[in-house]
Amino acid sequence: MLSSLSLFLLSAFVALASAASDYHEQLLLRPLPQDTLLASFNFRSNESQTSFEQQNFRYVPRSLGQILQHAHTQELHLRFSVGRWDAENWGQRPWQGSREGGTGVELWAWIEAESEEQAFARWLTLTNALSGLFCASINFIDATKTIRPVMAFSPEGDHRNAPNLHLLHGTLPHEVVCTENLTPFLKLLPCKGKAGISSLLDGHKLFDASFQTMAIDVRPVCNLDDGNCSLEMEQSVDMVLDIARSKRPRDNPIPRPLPVDQIECDSSKGYNAHDTCFPLNKGTEPGWTLEEVFGKPLRGSCPLIEDSDDTNSVCINTPPERTVDIKSDGEFRETKFASDTLRCYKLPVGADFDLVLPEQKMTTGLNRPDPQLFAARSINGHGQERGSTQAIIKNPSTTEPVEFVYLESLPWFMKPYLHTLRAHVDSSSESPIKETYYRPALDRHRGTHLELRMVIPPSSTLTLTYEFEKAILRYTEYPPDANRGFDVAPAVIRVLSPQAADKQGIYIRTTSLLLPLPTPDFSMPYNVIILTSTVMALGFGNIFNLLVRRFVGADEVPTTAGGLKGILQAKVAGIKAKLGRA
């Protein structure tokens, strides 16, 4: 077994080489267990602060830059995510989770404003503008979905010149991320998906991945020596592809079993016969090429990249034993790093480039670093009235305690009872909660915001539970698919110690939750209005009938024949009396 650097260090290592240039892009490929492939795309562009203020845009797109200026946003983080990172099998997250979002859309930004109200008004401007830019429902991030985190996020950029910064955070866990969000994302890139590694990004493959997250991060970066500031925009896409699934041709995407005579059978099974077959597990790495798994060829280098000798656009992280063949008509260059476990390629200009990895039986593998924490969250209980949430967080390290912040942002109709909050560590009886920040929800105005700073001792498991009640809503407040349930945003975990190597931090997100609420009958508002009013009218009519009328003996009432005849007789008598008087 070869020891290898962590994935994060690898990407940081490659990225640092050309951080100073104005535009830089890089793709890091890394085969994961269970025949999956992690592809991390990273695009970074810089713009000096002066040219940004003069609206002189080169690599940072004008559309986004003007939105940021208009909304007085100093730092922006936007995420579109689908799927779940399987930490048990895949290990540490790409970029330590700092470029990842919760399921759906997640947005947080540092906004410059005089007061909280002004900050919120600018936040609404920002969400509405981004909603138009990215064809997403970001404009639905209103006061009920916005929180102001206290401990869970800290700015990545240098904000020495901006004193009145307000951090706002919003999530849309129900948002379905799709091709219409990818197209504007690619349009922000200088090469717009026509050349460079972005030419591999295709909606069919990206949104078919087991896990994918698209991120946009804008932050000011200042040079410590000369004090020159610039605006750095980073776009990244991380996806985990199932190789067998991605290799299916687009015109025939349904997997069909092979004819039995073409399958290699495991003859060691007792039931193996001419008509029964257990497919043989060959224990080999599957063969693939870039064009097969991404469905598009890689169209050479993006010409806007600053040309230098150490510009490596495509890197692959495999054991040195793995055969990697290159198919290209143009001129490319291969460099090896980190005891040959990282092979990087400088792409040819104007010619296609492809990596070909044949099927191969491997004797060595790479060490998969464990994440700092494993986290899972679920809803317990049954019925549509109440329930409880349970988060299980595990520290796999045998030596280091882990300190972290746990952030929950719950919708207002899920009402947690904080007095039932229990945190329990299996290895000690001491309470792991060191600090709590809680802002309760207000009906229809704001959601719950809970932040906990906790510590887990080495190799222990923390169980966090709290009970909640489900509110019943007005019938117009339910979505059309009311009985599907409501999505609850993922919990965000930020690891405080062991500290991250850079300002981006270490983050872990749980999956989102589906919360079924009690539903009224949507078909009968009129019936309800009528029936309730009837009961009220019976009570009111009965009581006031008794109150305003007078009792007399039954024999004292003037006897007239009842029914229509009586009424007619009375009328006739009345008319006669009138005529007589006249």
Next chain:
Amino acid sequence: MAVDKQKALLFGGAAALRLLLFTVFPGLPSLLAGRVEVSTPVTSFKRLQEGLFLYTHNVSPYDGGLYHQAPLLLPLFSLLPNPSHHPFATNLVFVVVDLLSAYALAQVAQSGTAAVSRLFSSSRRDLRWSSAAIAAGFLYNPFTVLTCLARSTSALTNLFILTAMAKASQGASITFTLALSFAAYLGMHPILLFPPLLILLYDARAAKSKTAPSAWSFTITHTLGLTAVSGGLLVASALLTGSWDFLAATYGVRLLLSDLTPNVGLWWYFFIEMFDSFREFFLGVFWLHAASYMPGLTIRLHKQPLFVACTLTGIFAVFIPYPSIADAALYLSLVPLFRHLFPLMRYTFLASAAVLYASFLGPAFYHLWIYAGSGNANFFYAITLVWSLGLSVIVGDSLFAALRDELDVERPELKGKEVRRI
């Protein structure tokens, strides 16, 4: 002495029953506290616990959507040990509250104002139950027992309402004003009981002093007293919580019905299904409707003020925004005071059958809707309609009996004869 022994046995038995249920079924209080029939958003003990937790951790409980109860409950209950670990003290408080309520009810029965007041004396006044029997009817009413076990704070509101009635019928001005202010402070709607109980108090004072005090000065003094005490309570609450936010979170929620949690009343489903543009209009109509009974009843039946107060509690049990079985328990325990009206009531069977039907089917239909998923919201809604109808039939029927009873005194020649309303 025989009577005292009987009462001691009665109260002791009721306390023992409650404490036994608390001890034998330790899960029962939290189960009942979660039942929508027993605990409403404005009386739930679980929400009180949450409010207490936030209060003791220096978070304003009114800056959230869960706690809608009066601020002065917070320091009171924070004196007790944490009920999730040591529930005995809290349980004991609720048992004592029930016993005090029963004691107040027995005092009302003892005063005999139900059948004989200053201006009116029923021809059937000899037909009455003893105060012990009426107190037993309150203490062993299953609805009261369930309310006590659920530790719902409406038990406190009921205690203050009954105390106000007892003190009014005894002519004790100051304690009456205090008790009614507390009831109104905790529940808001008991303020509507002020006019009938003021008449009751006036009658009692007039009977005591032989020379009737001036009606105007009497009214003005007591109104000012009530305003002063209620204002004092509100100011104390504001000082305690540091702001006036509690007004919107307690009385505002009752007025505007922002929390639509199901209960046994008529409002919740109506306002779930209401069109948004008509919401404010119907909120106004519903409140106007609930408040409209007080002047009508007080004017028509001013000779029998205790009956008016009792009927109003029945109307509250049906027509206020967040009623629970605790409100019905209060009304159903007050009705036996008017034993002399029972022979004149016509729909006793229908009403009691409807109430029993609703009591048994309500929890079942709620289960079908929320847990089993085999029924929808209309099942439980239909049961709340039957429940409301049953209670309003009792209210209307007893009102008919009271008016008929008055007629028998005014025109003795019609006694036993058929009458008509014109």
